[in-house]
Amino acid sequence: MALDVLAVAPLYQGPDINRMRLTAELSKKPASPLKPLVPSKSKLTTIETKRVMSVLDETIHKVELVTLLSHLASKDEALEGILGGDVRRAVREHEDLCRSLLDSVAYLQDKERRLQEEEESEDEGWLRDRLLSVQLQKSNLLPLMEHIRESTKDVLRLLLDNPQAAKLSETHALGRSAEAQRFIDCLMELRGFLFEKLLTSPMEAREKTQFIQDVSRQNRRNQDIIDALENELAASMKNRDAEVEKENFVIQELKNHLHQVLRLSENNLLRTKREAEKQQKADFRASQARVAKIQQEILLLRSQHHNLVVENREAEQALRKKKYKVETEIENWIQKYDMEMGEKQDEYEELDSIHKEEKVQLEELRQKYKVLVEEFAQIRAEREVNAKKKTEAEQEMLRMVRAATLIQAVWKGYLVRSVLRSRKKRSQSKGRGKKGKEKGKGKGKGRK
Structure with a gap:
């Protein structure tokens, strides 16, 4: 089975074979499975699956060796003492x-390219014969291809x-062509x-x-x-374009209006300048008349100022005399x-000396007063102690008197x-004697 898989056109480096691309070029990077889709098992358990994987691994190994034959043939002299004679001979024949x-x-x-170029100028019969000969030559290549498969x-x-030769061949993996490496990557x-x-x-x-279907449905919804x-x-872009067109139209109208306003403003400016010049001339004439009037007023005010200065000088002389006085x-x-302040100062100094003397006397009296206060406090404390003792003695005497009175009263009671x-006992004994006598008299009377 593996040999049948390898029975394809040889993958060798060459100008024509390199242009023969694979029908489906897959990515070199294997597709990484989604996390929810990772299989629960990490190893094969059944014999059939192990056999399938072993067959595929063997096929990949053989493809790797086959794709290195061209490189080994080009390095025949360098590998002369390493590869066996049979292997080198078979590689050269291949x-x-x-x-x-x-x-x-x-x-x-x-030949086909030249026939296509001569297709318009040549006769159809001759062209058909040439095409048949090309097809015949292509059919003659089949035995050669079969021979290559066997080789x-x-x-x-x-x-x-x-x-050992196989391992040595695998060390020259860098010499493999890009198409062959891509084919091996696809197999992996x-x-x-x-x-x-x-x-x-x-x-x-x-x-x-089910997960893929859910993802597909979600993708469709998205x-x-x-x-x-x-x-x-x-729709928003269309509305925006319409609004932009409207705004552009409004801007154009505003520009036109602004141009008209500029022209009107220029006319108004010229008219305003003329009116301003007229007003300036009128103001100049009015100002000249006003200046003449003001000059007359200045002369009048100067005369009044001179008169006031004379009057003020006389008043100033009178005020100066008053100030001197x-x-x-x-x-x-x-x-x-x-x-007066000198007299008061002397009097103050005299009073101050008297005050100092009296202050000294006051200090002496205060010290004496402190001593007397201390003595009075001692005397007062002694008096208080004596009074307290006296009151305690009186209270003790009162308690003793009360106690004696109470004892006497209790004793009298x-x-x-x-x-x-x-007395009660005596009266009771007398009563009992009388009753006995009365009983004795009664008994005697009965006997009589």
Whole structure:
């Protein structure tokens, strides 16, 4: 099965083969699964799945080796002592077959290109014959391609039988062509998809399908919302454009109006200038008349000022005399004040000395008073103590008198009660004697 997969056109570096691109170029980076869709298992459990993955891994390994054959053939001299003789011989034969195939393909492509260029000028019959010959030559390439497939299988078998040579070939991975590396990346991505598919249980597959359907529905709803928003945006843009057109129309009208206003303002400015010049001339004439009138008033005011100055000078002389008189009176009052203040100062100093003496005497009297106050306080304290003792003695005497009186009263009561008891006992004994006598008399009478 793996050999049948490898039975495809050889992936070698060459001018024509490099232009033969794969039908579907996938991304080099494997698609990372969504977090909710990660399988619960991380390892394969069944034998069938392990066999499938082992077959795919073996296929990828063989593809990696096959894509390095062209590079190994170009480095034949450097690998002479490392690879075995059979491997080197098989690689050279395979390289020769591939080059012959490439040359044939290049020749046929060049021939087809020339036929297409000569298609308009040549006869249709001759052109048909040439096309048939080209198709015949293409059909002759099939045995060569089959031979290349067999050669590829032989080289691959030899490399697998020699693990050391296979490992050495893998070290030259940098010499692999870009198309071959892309093909290997696609196989690795396919391996990841297949591994994830084999790890996914039927229930997880259903959950994944349900999740994808939910995401699709959500995407459709979001797309509907986006479409509605885009329509709303388009309507808003249309309204905005209409408003902009209206505003532009209004701006144009305002510009026209402003131009008219400017022209009117220029006319008004000229008219205002003329009126201002006329008003200036009239004001100038009026100002000249007013200046003449003011000059006459100035002359009149100057004469009045001169008269007032003369009058004020006379008044000033009178005031100066009055001021001199007042100043002399003030000096006399000051001298009199100084004399009186000197007398008052002497009197004050005398009184101050007397006050100081009296203050000293007062201090002495205060000290004596303090001593007397202390003595009086002691005497008063002694008197208070004596009075307190006297009152306590009187109170004690009163208590003793009361106690004696109470004791005497109790004793008198006791004596009275004892006397009364004795009298009562005597009266009771006398009564009992009388009753006995009466009983004896009664008995005697009965006997008689």
